[in-house]
Amino acid sequence: MPIYQPPIVKRSGNVELDVGGGGQILDLETAVKDGILGGAGGGFISGGGVTEKLDLGKMIEELDSIEFPSVFICPISLEPMQDPVTLCTGQTYERANIAKWFSFGHYTCPTTMQELWDESITPNKTLQQLIYSWFSQKYLAMKKRSEDVQGRALELLETLKKVKGQARVQALKELRKIVIAHNSAKKMIVDNGGVALLSSLLGPFTSHAVGSEAIGILVNLDLNSESKANLMQPAKISLMVDMLNEGSIETKINCTKLIEILIKGKDLKSEIVSSLSLVVGLLRIVKDRRHPDGVLPGLSLLKAMCSYESVRSSAVSVGTVHQLIELLPIFNSECLELALVILENLSTIPEGRLALKDCPKTIPNLVRLLMKVSENCTQLALSILWAVCKLSPEECAVLAVEAGLAAKLLLVIQSGCDAVLKQRAAELLKLCSLNYTATLFISKCKLTRTIQ
DSSP, rough: OOOOOOOOEEETTEEEEEEESSEEEHHHHHHHHHTTTTOSSSEEEETTTTEEEHHHHHHHHOOOOTTOOGGGOOOOOOSSSSSEOTTTTTTTEEEEHHHHHHTTTTBBBBOOOBOSSSSOOOEOOHHHHHHHHHHHHHHHHHHEEEEHHHHHHHHHHHHHHTOOHHHHHHHHHHHHHHHHHOOHHHHHHHHHHHHHHHHOOSTTOOOHHHHHHHHHHHTTTTTOOOHHHHHTTTHHHHHHHHHHSSSOOHHHHHHHHHHHHHHHTOOOHHHHHHOHHHHHHHHHHOOTOOOOGGHHHHHHHHHHHHHHHHHHHHHHHHHHHHHHHHHHGGGHHHHHHHHHHHHHHHHSSSSHHHHHHOOOOOHHHHHTTTTSSHHHHHHHHHHHHHHHHHIIIIIHHHHHHHHHHHHHHHHHHHHSHHHHHHHHHHHHHHHHHHSSOOOHHHHHHHHHHHHO
């Protein structure tokens, strides 16, 4: 059980606390009197002539991301207290948490581990009032900021209907900042026709400055099927592809993410997803070592596109196979798995298998991945190696064994991997052995190294 000791000491009957503002120590009475932690006021919200008391649990949940004064935290749950009670040791806990502690047969103070000479618990009304007042003020201030933000967002939507040129760009920039910083603004924009308005700004004559800001907003909103269909118009997709190739790295990433949102789960027309320009742009993002943030979204969209058979030939024709094979050694595990899925998809077509066979690093780079990253990566790498070796057993099987494939396959067969994976490893091992005498093949398996 986690033990948390807030900076609380008992002096002259008052609890002292550090409110986190430069190390100043205050007692509860002074904090309430001076209003530093909320004072006695607050806790009510008015509407339509009716005053409603705020729910403390709801306020704590909605303010979860802010930092709380340590004295509000229950040492058992490490969460803010709603019904604090104090033991004879002077330590305060959430009532439900200390009751559960007692139900386990513990008759000690969880923080100090002292035996309790008095099992009674005393409600800490002063602290409870302080907690409620502090959260009430923070909650009402948050609501006020949210209302102000939503009002400003509505104003900006109205402005976008009227202005053009640089004024439109500035309005979009401000709206994008609001959307990124405030979740409440996102729903308000969607509910007030903001998606349709932003979508209408995208077209064949849209400047990249306007398009970049509009897409930066759209990628952060929840888009329904109607909105997605509207954004899937060829002219809008063409603009996104152009900006993906020519914009800033932030614009490229936003375009990549938005296109993926639009094409996922759709039965799309091949001319939309098989754009050579789009594939080339994605490969540039994936290869750009100056901006590693673009690698994951780039591979993710490329994977989604290559799930369509109509795209695979185009992807192979622009050098996807060779470029991904070259990059395998530097990818992290998440990017590596995406790249292997793409290569496996491309290995299902003849030109993809041929490109894999003709790339000199295909076999050595894939062999190194076996039993190294994850079982899923091993399975994908084996699938690709099978496709390549099956295409040209005499040539590729020899290269694979020389690269250490046989020893890796024996490790797979002897491991606790999935039965299907072991079967594929056994089949590939058998295929590799056909080009060797038994004695020579055993030596190529490097059994001594495998055992070590």
